[in-house]
Amino acid sequence: MNLNKAYWDKKYDQNKLVWDLGHISPPLKAYIDQLTDKNTNILIPGAGNGYEVEYLFKAGYTNLQVVDISAHPLNNIKTRIPDFPEDQLIHSDFFELKDMEFDLILEQTFFCSLPPEQRTDYAKKMYDLLAKDGRLVGLLFDRSFIDGPPFGGGEAEYRNIFEGVFKIKTLETAFNSIKPRKGKELFFIFEK
Numbered sequence: 001m002n003l004n005k006a007y008w009d010k011k012y013d014q015n016k017l018v019w020d021l022g023h024i025s026p027p028l029k030a031y032i033d034q035l036t037d038k039n040t041n042i043l044i045p046g047a048g049n050g051y052e053v054e055y056l057f058k059a060g061y062t063n064l065q066v067v068d069i070s071a072h073p074l075n076n077i078k079t080r081i082p083d084f085p086e087d088q089l090i091h092s093d094f095f096e097l098k099d100m101e102f103d104l105i106l107e108q109t110f111f112c113s114l115p116p117e118q119r120t121d122y123a124k125k126m127y128d129l130l131a132k133d134g135r136l137v138g139l140l141f142d143r144s145f146i147d148g149p150p151f152g153g154g155e156a157e158y159r160n161i162f163e164g165v166f167k168i169k170t171l172e173t174a175f176n177s178i179k180p181r182k183g184k185e186l187f188f189i190f191e192k
């Protein structure tokens with residue numbers, strides 16, 4: 001299976017968005033709510049319909065870059081948040097991003113949508129995109145799936161991938177997941 005632009009476009013065309021919560025995920029909301037610097041430069045890769053983007057923007061964060069390989073969800077964001085700057089909606093493969101540096105990158109079901117053989121490249125690319133002391137923060141599934149995407153995993157595997165690259169500040173079962181994901185996702189903070 002080639003998980004390319006055509007694959008994701010088709011998912012949006014057919015409205016097969018099983019991952020889409022329709023709202024920001026509570027663990028990310030709780031994390032964002034304790035941030036204080038509205039100038040934080042934030043990347044949301046594989047943003048999909050971008051509920052975190054909407055939440056951040058409405059909370060006064062403007063240094064946001066939103067990336068997706070499919071234009072459909074970026075257009076949905078444009079429609080939902082007409083004031084959101086169009087040049088901050090980037091239609092690109094995450095791995096092609098260049099000359100950018102962020103204080104914070106938010107992860108929400110993007111990692112699990114990539115072929116598992118790209119996981120090491122994901123960690124490296126995230127490292128390259130972060131400023132010194134920058135943080136990659138979000139959720140990772142703590143379970144397996146029969147057919148991916150999503151592709152699952154667990155704490156030991158994630159430690160193995162990320163430990164050599166980042167300082168692992170937090171990697172633990174999220175206490176505030178939505179009901180269907182309760183006990184099955186890890187909240188993490190990785191620091192450069």
Ligand SMILES: C[S@@+](CC[C@H](N)C(=O)[O-])C[C@H]1O[C@@H](n2cnc3c(N)ncnc32)[C@H](O)[C@@H]1O
Pocket residue numbers: 003008009019020021045046047048049050067068069070073092093094095108109110113114
């Ligand atoms: C499972 S969805 C998650 C969307 C959103 N983060 C959420 O949780 O609702 C994965 C998203 O990543 C995008 N995507 C997949 N591979 C990508 C890549 N290589 N670069 C950028 N976006 C990608 C897809 O188009 C899709 O919108």
